[in-house]
Amino acid sequence: MFIEMAPNLSKNTILKGCVSSDFFCLVCETYFTSSVQCEEHISGADHKEKMHSVKYVEEFKEDFIVKIKTKYFCELCSRLLPVFARVTMHIDEPSHIKEKYVGWLKRIDNVVVAFDSLIVDDTSWQGLGDNSCAICNMEYKDEDAHKNLPTHMLNLIQSEVKFDKNKNVYRKVDDHSIHCLTCNLMIQTLDTNHFDSPQHKQMVQVASNDYKALKQENDKSDVHDSKLKNNDINAPDNDLAQQTVVDTFALNNQVSELLDSNSINTTDFIENSKIKPTYVDDNKSKEEVCDSVMDVSNAKEHVKRLHHKTILDMHKKCEQNKQMKNSTPVDDDSEQQNRTGTVLDSVDKLQSNGVNINFESQTAVSKICSMNLDFDHEAINKHKKQFKKGKKSVQFKLGDVPEKKETLVSSPVVVKPEFLKKPFEENSSKSEEVERGKDLNNAVSIPTPPHIETPPSPKIKKTKETTLEKIPAKDFIKTIVAAKYFIFKDVIINNKFCVNHFSFCFIKFLVDRVTMNCFICDKNILYTEFESHNDNQNHERAISDALVLTQCDQEFIREMRPGCFHCGYCNVFQTSWFEMEKHLKTSFHIDCKNEAFWRLQQYQPEISKNTDCKIVVDNLYTSMLTVKFL
Numbered sequence: 001m002f003i004e005m006a007p008n009l010s011k012n013t014i015l016k017g018c019v020s021s022d023f024f025c026l027v028c029e030t031y032f033t034s035s036v037q038c039e040e041h042i043s044g045a046d047h048k049e050k051m052h053s054v055k056y057v058e059e060f061k062e063d064f065i066v067k068i069k070t071k072y073f074c075e076l077c078s079r080l081l082p083v084f085a086r087v088t089m090h091i092d093e094p095s096h097i098k099e100k101y102v103g104w105l106k107r108i109d110n111v112v113v114a115f116d117s118l119i120v121d122d123t124s125w126q127g128l129g130d131n132s133c134a135i136c137n138m139e140y141k142d143e144d145a146h147k148n149l150p151t152h153m154l155n156l157i158q159s160e161v162k163f164d165k166n167k168n169v170y171r172k173v174d175d176h177s178i179h180c181l182t183c184n185l186m187i188q189t190l191d192t193n194h195f196d197s198p199q200h201k202q203m204v205q206v207a208s209n210d211y212k213a214l215k216q217e218n219d220k221s222d223v224h225d226s227k228l229k230n231n232d233i234n235a236p237d238n239d240l241a242q243q244t245v246v247d248t249f250a251l252n253n254q255v256s257e258l259l260d261s262n263s264i265n266t267t268d269f270i271e272n273s274k275i276k277p278t279y280v281d282d283n284k285s286k287e288e289v290c291d292s293v294m295d296v297s298n299a300k301e302h303v304k305r306l307h308h309k310t311i312l313d314m315h316k317k318c319e320q321n322k323q324m325k326n327s328t329p330v331d332d333d334s335e336q337q338n339r340t341g342t343v344l345d346s347v348d349k350l351q352s353n354g355v356n357i358n359f360e361s362q363t364a365v366s367k368i369c370s371m372n373l374d375f376d377h378e379a380i381n382k383h384k385k386q387f388k389k390g391k392k393s394v395q396f397k398l399g400d401v402p403e404k405k406e407t408l409v410s411s412p413v414v415v416k417p418e419f420l421k422k423p424f425e426e427n428s429s430k431s432e433e434v435e436r437g438k439d440l441n442n443a444v445s446i447p448t449p450p451h452i453e454t455p456p457s458p459k460i461k462k463t464k465e466t467t468l469e470k471i472p473a474k475d476f477i478k479t480i481v482a483a484k485y486f487i488f489k490d491v492i493i494n495n496k497f498c499v500n501h502f503s504f505c506f507i508k509f510l511v512d513r514v515t516m517n518c519f520i521c522d523k524n525i526l527y528t529e530f531e532s533h534n535d536n537q538n539h540e541r542a543i544s545d546a547l548v549l550t551q552c553d554q555e556f557i558r559e560m561r562p563g564c565f566h567c568g569y570c571n572v573f574q575t576s577w578f579e580m581e582k583h584l585k586t587s588f589h590i591d592c593k594n595e596a597f598w599r600l601q602q603y604q605p606e607i608s609k610n611t612d613c614k615i616v617v618d619n620l621y622t623s624m625l626t627v628k629f630l
Contacts, residue, residue: 008531010075012042013054013068026068026080027054035535063091063100076100097163105161106513108214114169114181118207119214124184126156127171134171134179134186135159154595158487168195182207346377355380468577470547470559483603490599492607497556498600503571505534505543506560519573520546520560555584555593569593 013026023038024031027050032038041047057065064075072081076099081087104115112120127135128143135155140146169181177186183203187194356365364373373380481492489501506520516525520542525533547559556568565580566573569592574580
């Protein structure tokens, strides 16, 4: 939907013009004036046949340079280069290097990995060292406190990582210095000899070895998990159990040889590190805490790692909590279960005697006196006996009412109908009043047992149904601009709301960072399918028809489906308006909203210069094709 060239166009040697609907096929030398014509051409047999003749230039395979007749085409940058000499200059340009390595930074087990070959230490990635931060360009006293500051985290996300043609990773601190992420070292910009120094090459080798160890550990863990899923590991029989005993001694001996130099007790090592022999392989051991399988020779190295120590500490705390919970007497629990079971068995009898039983909340309420009772059969029976005893011990005669009342609640009085028909008159005689007094003595009194306190009747509050004001997005959006700021791609709506590109399209990455979920279409797609899914007419129509809530003038909230709401600032959805109201009060939402407002302020100067980028939207999904990133 945006002006950026989709990867499938570059791979098919399609150049895109300054007008969003202009395309030119370099192989077929054909001009198109619409994206529909271009897509039909790419899927055609003639184009595919000619693409077979297009080959990468041998010297520039890693840079994705192809030769088309007498010219050269860079798939990464979508640029046509006239001569070979121009290609050699282009591959050294920072813009090309950035496009080449933009996908070579990722996280594996909370560790940053570059080029699928080097581990970047977390301290180096955070830019911390010698009580100074290379990212914030300031000094600090407490490293942990500085690392958790919102300003540091924001600077970390916005900081640009750069690469050179030799796969060196660094950040630019200012005009005179850069920060080498491999060595965690500040160097001068003009010092080009650092990346060729023995110290740097040694640190590169250390980072490479750390990645190999991490990959080997993850591969073994994956193999172990797959065997568990396929039920390859069964309970050992007696012969195998005997063999396991022998293997345990063999394992102890092998580990003991590893630990002799450090004088570590072998028994403590095996027991405290949770390492046991496996039934799968005699030469492998299973690490119970991290749930991974490793060679016996790697056991010592594994338990020294921070990952294992952290998981082991968590495991010990979990075991301590279990012991504390299990320290309570078991007899009390079993006795309570027996009492609860008795209540459930006698539920019919109890309800017929005026006791209401609630299974879900496990509560009992007396229908006669409205008291909450313990969910215990013995306690309920005791309450019933007290009630009957109190009822028999009181003689309710009008003339025998004691002077000192035992309760603060008066007994209700029922007046005979004949008495109600005779209203009091102001000028009535005393004899008439006496007669009426006799009638009052004939009133029937309904006693209230002395041990019962009558609670006030609770007022029933009627929940007010919230009326939400909503209009379609195609009517709500008057102007729309797409803009970039470092790693951010944002969509600015009505020059007021700044939301992430993915959030505007109702799309979010899943945990694997490869698969994406489209909220409004309710389907998962691969990251490589994002552009094609975004251009799908059904998806675009759903975006334009989504209802925007107008009563929240500071929020960009859309209703995807009836009762299902999406927060544009946070890219999350809630299944009810009540849940969305709770979300709007969270610190997470407030932080996301403040960051979006801050980015909007950064865009304002550029937007004012590029007034031609503002677009009045008549039909949202067709006009979005002309949106340009600043």
